[in-house]
Amino acid sequence: MYRVDLPGLGFFDVWRTAARCLLSHGVAPEEVTWSRGGGEDLFGGKPLPRGNGVHYVSAPRTFPALAKSVLCHTDPGAPALLYAALHRHQKDRKALSNPADPLVRQLAQLSKAVGRDVHKMHAFVRFRELPAEGKRRRFGAWFEPDHFILEQGTPFFAKRFADMDWTIATPQGVARFDAGQLTFHPPAPRPDLPEDASEALWGTYFANIFNPARIHLNAMRSEMPVKYWKNLPETRLIPGMLEAAEARVQAMREAMPGEAPARAARILERLPQNTFPERPETLEDAREAALACRRCGLCEAATQTVFGPGPQDAPLMIVGEQPGDQEDLAGEPFVGPAGRLLREVMAEAGVGPAYLTNAVKHFKFQPRGKRRLHQNPERDEIDQCRWWLDIERDFVKPRLTVALGATAAYALTGSHTAMKARRGTVEVARDGGPVLVTYHPSYILRLSGHEAEDARAALLQDLQQAARRVKEMPRREDLAPH
The missing domain is CATH 3.40.470.10 (Uracil-DNA glycosylase-like domain)
Structure with missing residues (x-):
């Protein structure tokens, strides 16, 4: 039984190198144990074979992107599922093109879950400004994802905030963007981020766009899960806004005009009126x-x-x-x-x-x-x-x-x-x-x-x-x- 340990960061490159080596030697999926973070294995395991074997290894064109996404999932069986899929492809080039296949469907579900988590990261990371020595401003943020998406999700911020330096810390690792260079580092304790002066302005804007007449708590929690609330400055306002919602709706009703303005009659006179009989006579x-x-x-x-x-x-x-x-x-x-x-x-x-x-x-x-x-x-x-x-x-x-x-x-x-x-x-x-x-x-x-x-x-x-x-x-x- 071969054993492959995937690191907390850079795990895709390690998995790809190991998978190529094992497949080139014709190693079956049941002969490989995949672990993440160097966990203990009661039965031990053999190291990888030295050098590549005699078998040619190929992969579908879309497979690397799928593998990068699936490997981010916290399911411990994700690396093994990917290897099983790639092993099947070596014998049947159409094996991974059937969306109804159970293995293909399972990989798609894992990738979809990771995609949702990346989307939540892009939506709910909140930066706070930090002291800076040079001309570039510095910001920091803390985020708690469901999956190992630090490397998958942070290039978005590098493109969007290329004119500033920032750090995004997560329980799985830390991403730093300094002088246009994005690097990844091992996990560190949660940083003590200072209050940001702009948060008060953002809170005022958030409170004013809140429509108390359109409250749908289940939909709100679906789009903004409660687990992220503790790291979002605007969510501290939500309980008070919900409590005052009924009174605000009543005030809106009372403020509505009781009668149409005088100009309404003149406008209606100019509009075509559907006053013709049910069946015209001529x-x-x-x-x-x-x-x-x-x-x-x-x-x-x-x-x-x-x-x-x-x-x-x-x-x-x-x-x-x-x-x-x-x-x-x-x-x-x-x-x-x-x-x-x-x-x-x-x-x-x-x-x-x-x-x-x-x-x-x-x-x-x-x-x-x-x-x-x-x-x-x-x-x-x-x-x-x-x-x-x-x-x-x-x-x-x-x-x-x-x-x-x-x-x-x-x-x-x-x-x-x-x-x-x-x-x-x-x-x-x-x-x-x-x-x-x-x-x-x-x-x-x-x-x-x-x-x-x-x-x-x-x-x-x-x-x-x-x-x-x-x-x-x-x-x-x-x-x-x-």
């Missing part, structure tokens, strides 16, 4: 009521509601997706590049009077500098806006409806099947009317070369079909029983 009433629509959140960013134009007795209704940037500014659908292409193809196809509208009445976009980039509406937004589309269809009563693209097809039929299989077919709308599904002009504009030519030809063919069908079909109102 199409013009619907168009006016839609200007104040608040059925979904798209109205908050869009310039205005874009309702459909066209004759109310139009035999054909053409439904697109939503207004674009130019439509949003003009307040009319299909006036941008896609609209110009649509009108061009409609003229070639011989399409007569048509009512043009969109499934969604507000422009959804993402700001990008000075531009507003189109975003597809969510299904919930389409469902909310279908209320307006249904009203338009009730008043217009088209003989045939053309759905331009997937959004319009879903709004009209409730189906979100892929467009490729549906294009050129006639489906049944939710209200029973016929719907011809085809490409949206914006889709054609995104294509190039032969693909764009083929898609445009398909749109032309579908609109020609729509023009023929409209002439042959009776109006929907004529089909209703008398």
